[in-house]
Amino acid sequence: MVMIPPYVPEAFLTMYLPAIYAGLIVGFIGTMAIAMKREEIHILILTDLVGLAMIFVVSAVGTDLAEALILPGLVVELAETLAISEILITREMRKIEQDPRRNLSKSSSIFPQPFSLNMEIMTTAPNFIALVLIGYGIFLTGFTGGAVAGGGIVLYALSKKARGLPVLILDGIAGVSGIAWCLWIIGFLLFFVAPQYWLLSLFLAACGLLLKVASKVGLIGLLMREDIDKE
Amino acid sequence: MIDVQIFFYFGIFLAIVGSLATAWGPGVKDPIVRTFNTEVASIGVCMVLLCYNHVLALLTLLATTVIITLILFRAIIRLEEMGAEV
Numbered sequence: 001m002v003m004i005p006p007y008v009p010e011a012f013l014t015m016y017l018p019a020i021y022a023g024l025i026v027g028f029i030g031t032m033a034i035a036m037k038r039e040e041i042h043i044l045i046l047t048d049l050v051g052l053a054m055i056f057v058v059s060a061v062g063t064d065l066a067e068a069l070i071l072p073g074l075v076v077e078l079a080e081t082l083a084i085s086e087i088l089i090t091r092e093m094r095k096i097e098q099d100p101r102r103n104l105s106k107s108s109s110i111f112p113q114p115f116s117l118n119m120e121i122m123t124t125a126p127n128f129i130a131l132v133l134i135g136y137g138i139f140l141t142g143f144t145g146g147a148v149a150g151g152g153i154v155l156y157a158l159s160k161k162a163r164g165l166p167v168l169i170l171d172g173i174a175g176v177s178g179i180a181w182c183l184w185i186i187g188f189l190l191f192f193v194a195p196q197y198w199l200l201s202l203f204l205a206a207c208g209l210l211l212k213v214a215s216k217v218g219l220i221g222l223l224m225r226e227d228i229d230k231e
Numbered sequence: 232m233i234d235v236q237i238f239f240y241f242g243i244f245l246a247i248v249g250s251l252a253t254a255w256g257p258g259v260k261d262p263i264v265r266t267f268n269t270e271v272a273s274i275g276v277c278m279v280l281l282c283y284n285h286v287l288a289l290l291t292l293l294a295t296t297v298i299i300t301l302i303l304f305r306a307i308i309r310l311e312e313m314g315a316e317v
Contacts, residue, residue, distance in 0.1 A: 012283065015239055019279065022243040026250045026272065033254035041262050041310060045303060048269045049250045052276050055292065056246070059283050070280075070288040074295045081299050085306035092315040143287070147294070 005063070012062035023056030040088050044081065051077045071143055079216070130156035134214075141206040143213055150217025157218065173215050180215070183208030235282050242278030249275055262307045266300060 004013065030049030037043050051073070058069045130152040137149025187204030190197055249272030258264040273296050280289040 011235065015236070015282070018240070018243060022246060022279075026246055029247070029250045029254050039316065041307060042259075042265060044306070045262060045265050045269060046253065048299065049253055049272060052246065052250070052272050055276050055288075056279065059280055059285060059288065062283055066283070067285045067288045070285065071291050074288075074291050078295045078298055078302075082302050085302050089306060089309050089313075092310055092313055096313055096315065143291075 008062055016060050016062070019056055019060035023053045023060065026056060027053030044084055044088065047081070047084075048077075075213070075216070126156050137214060138210065141203070141210050143209055145206075146210045146213025147217065149210065149214040153214060153218035173219060176211055176215050180208040180211035184212070238278050239282040242275045242282065245275030245278065246272045247275075249273070263304070266303050266307070270296070270300075 027050055030046055030053060033049070034043050034046045037046065054073055054077075055070055058073065059066050061069075133152030133155065134149045137145040137147070137152060139145070140148060183204045187201040187208065190201035190204065194201075249268060249270075252271060253259065253265055253268040256264075256268055259268065273292070277289055277292060280292065
């Protein structure tokens, strides 16, 4: 016996089985290809396919629950891809450094040519625009607000010429991330322990998510800047 | 009036064909071609999400696809410039 909530639209019920089967087929293709491949970078690309299969299976639920589950899934997949690609690059660097016959070229980036943004607007405007974007993101709160505020941080990071990041700031971002997790967990717990404070817990979770997403997007921007701003 | 189901099944079709192309398609020895083939499957998933009215999920999928493509290109280009086997 399958329990179906009454607010699931009738049209989505007929779409449930095809979506589940499509997800299973896509996941099977992805995992088979991963099993047959040897090179790590190909496996990393094929991991995307398994992520798409995950989205299929979750979206088949068809309610707001699906939407709430897809968002963290995508963000976790993004962080995972970022981390594993960094690990791959570092490992290949170590391998080549230990081999005395090959020498490691120092210049490597996403843009083959030097790509410097020498526009006047990049030096005068970003302070104001980044401030407006971060303020608007804090006003929005939640996932969308985090993305907007993160966009502001990325704009600021890309347009400023200072390179490298002091260790203190990196530690600070990690601390903010921890505080965001705590806010989120407290808000989530409060939903169940004291349901009459639902507004407070909602805002705790929203502000936690804002800090989390904004700091993550800002970190990605700082990472990209190392590539873009080289002379 | 075009039925929503058409888009739904077209999305499923695109996702399966795209994933087949990513796994065993033509020219996938090159990792950049493989990354591009992933986009076909991604568009299929976008159409399915559109049929389910998952707007926020759709927007997030588009944004993360762009960022993941950038990250993968960065990794591929760095590995190729270092002379590693890709």
